Amino acid sequence: MSSKAFIFFILLLNLFLFVTSEKTIFDKTNLKHLKLKNRIFRAAVGDTSFHNGKISEEGFQLYDQLSKNEIGTLFTGYTAISDYNAFPDDGMFRLDKDEYIPEFKKLVNLVHKNGANIIVQLVHIGMNTYTNADIVYAPSEVPLKDRDKMTKGMTKEDILKIENDFANAALRAKKAGFDGVEIHGAHFYLVSEFLSPLINKRNDKYGGNDENRARFLVEIIEKVREKVGKDYIVGLKINSEDGEENGITEEGLITACQLAEKAGIDYIQISGMRWISERIKSPIYAEISAKLAEKVNIPAMLTGGVRNLDEINEILNKSKIQYIGMARPLISEYDLIKKWKEGKTKKSRCVSCNTCLNYGYCIFHKKQSDMKKTKAADFQSIKLGEYKVTYLPDGELLTLPDLSYHGSTADDWNKLG
Numbered sequence: 001m002s003s004k005a006f007i008f009f010i011l012l013l014n015l016f017l018f019v020t021s022e023k024t025i026f027d028k029t030n031l032k033h034l035k036l037k038n039r040i041f042r043a044a045v046g047d048t049s050f051h052n053g054k055i056s057e058e059g060f061q062l063y064d065q066l067s068k069n070e071i072g073t074l075f076t077g078y079t080a081i082s083d084y085n086a087f088p089d090d091g092m093f094r095l096d097k098d099e100y101i102p103e104f105k106k107l108v109n110l111v112h113k114n115g116a117n118i119i120v121q122l123v124h125i126g127m128n129t130y131t132n133a134d135i136v137y138a139p140s141e142v143p144l145k146d147r148d149k150m151t152k153g154m155t156k157e158d159i160l161k162i163e164n165d166f167a168n169a170a171l172r173a174k175k176a177g178f179d180g181v182e183i184h185g186a187h188f189y190l191v192s193e194f195l196s197p198l199i200n201k202r203n204d205k206y207g208g209n210d211e212n213r214a215r216f217l218v219e220i221i222e223k224v225r226e227k228v229g230k231d232y233i234v235g236l237k238i239n240s241e242d243g244e245e246n247g248i249t250e251e252g253l254i255t256a257c258q259l260a261e262k263a264g265i266d267y268i269q270i271s272g273m274r275w276i277s278e279r280i281k282s283p284i285y286a287e288i289s290a291k292l293a294e295k296v297n298i299p300a301m302l303t304g305g306v307r308n309l310d311e312i313n314e315i316l317n318k319s320k321i322q323y324i325g326m327a328r329p330l331i332s333e334y335d336l337i338k339k340w341k342e343g344k345t346k347k348s349r350c351v352s353c354n355t356c357l358n359y360g361y362c363i364f365h366k367k368q369s370d371m372k373k374t375k376a377a378d379f380q381s382i383k384l385g386e387y388k389v390t391y392l393p394d395g396e397l398l399t400l401p402d403l404s405y406h407g408s409t410a411d412d413w414n415k416l417g
């Protein structure tokens with residue numbers, strides 16, 4: 001081969017490598033030993049299908065549908081590690097007792113049979129209880145909103161107990177066959193309350209600065225690792241913002257994540273609070289996730305506002321972000337990823353209206369005929385520019401973006417009727 005031909009060959013090879021090294025959501029990757037058939041995770045969606053130690057038929061059906069439709073890995077909804085009675089969702093998953101292991105084995109087997117992975121999300125809800133729980137645990141003693149009650153600023157014994165509860169629940173998850181556990185350190189549940197300067201007012205070694213605020217999380221990870229061993233997947237979901245001024249800062253986030261990595265976490269899913277109050281239309285945590293991905297040596301997962309295939313492929317290629325979490329689009333269309341894989345790449349119809357979060361159903365699943373059966377006054381809708389204001393049966397007001405505003409058309413809506 002002449003030297004010119006050789007140089008040309010090398011250039012071609014480089015071009016080929018450059019083109020083929022583009023990331024796409026359909027890449028097969030490994031998270032430690034765990035094989036992932038694509039980069040998509042169904043982000044946690046709290047379930048209320050667990051009663052008297054059994055998952056309901058609808059609960060199994062949901063996971064069956066999701067896992068049959070090309071989502072690589074499912075997170076379960078948040079799952080109680082202890083203090084179940086203080087939790088707001090009657091029927092949420094729980095792993096606070098060994099007796100629940102067999103039921104979760106069935107769930108895991110179902111998902112595995114369908115070719116997907118499943119990771120259980122572990123939570124202690126902290127001060128986020130809506131019931132009259134006797135003790136409401138929190139990092140510090142603070143008044144509970146709308147209630148004539150204070151939280152219990154946790155003692156060292158309380159801290160150790162809850163850390164051990166996380167570790168024991170993780171071991172149960174491993175025994176049930178889950179592919180891993182995710183520590184819920186977001187959304188103002190207990191771990192994120194410790195991470196947030198808004199609530200953590202402690203002046204011992206669990207508060208006062210970023211490193212101390214991360215200590216509870218770090219100790220949980222260490223205790224979980226001791227129980228499940230070094231090969232098991234242990235992940236973290238964390239707030240990148242607390243939705244209010246003086247909440248977790250960028251430095252606080254990076255410090256917590258670096259310490260979590262050192263303690264043995266395998267990936268970090270970045271979330272926050274803004275998706276709850278804002279009608280987000282695009283991945284709101286893309287920038288901070290990309291920044292964080294540069295600061296740690298474990299995969300970063302971007303969740304929140306992902307609706308559009310081209311947009312996420314671009315984000316994957318512009319950053320070190322490895323994985324993508326999606327929740328509401330997959331509530332609306334459980335087969336969205338399958339459609340994308342088949343080349344039907346229309347963006348998700350989800351308009352982030354949060355009807356699923358607040359009322360437990362997707363507006364696109366409500367047939368128009370159901371709406372018509374309801375008294376006219378109950379479902380009066382008024383169009384206000386790009387918003388539609390609707391009166392719900394219980395008298396609450398719901399402000400939705402007009403469907404056409406997010407690229408969905410009135411046709412999508414009519415087809416359902």
Ligand SMILES: Cc1cc2nc3c(=O)[nH]c(=O)nc-3n(C[C@H](O)[C@H](O)[C@H](O)COP(=O)(O)O)c2cc1C
Binds near residue numbers: 044305328356
């Ligand atoms: C109905 C509903 C339930 C949720 N339950 C959980 C949960 O149990 N744990 C959790 O970390 N996040 C939960 N989330 C938040 C999602 O995992 C995700 O972070 C959020 O919806 C933003 O992503 P999206 O724009 O793809 O929906 C829930 C969201 C919804 C809409």
